[in-house]
Amino acid sequence: MATITSVDRTSNGFSGTALLAPFRAVGRFMIMLAEASPQMKALNRLSQLSDEELSAKGLSRDSEVRRILGGAAAV
Template identity: 75%
Template sequence: MATIATVDTKTGGFSAASLLAPFRAVGRFMIMLAEASPQMRALSRLSEVSDEELKAKGLTRDGEIRRILGGAAAI
């Protein structure tokens, strides 16, 4: 005969997940803001273009990244 034991681990105190939840929410919000920027959308479109297509237009991936990011590309 088999015996099954269950353990109830609910506690009345705070858990680590509840303490970290606000930080995770802020992090998700910041990522959402960054992904919504025009630069990020342009970089996403650039990643869908092949090197051959860029070469046919006389462009390079490095040059397009610099154009999209402007001064931030120098960092």
């Protein structure tokens, strides 16, 4: 004869996900800000171009990244 046991784990009010929720929200907000920046939009447009398209315009991917990021590209 088989017996099936069901365990009901009711919460005592403490939830790890509730503690992490504000940190996740801040992280999502920071990612949203970074993705909305003009630099990120320009990098996304650059990534959609092929190397052939860039060379036809007389550009290189490396030089365009440096132009878009400015001094931050030296890192």
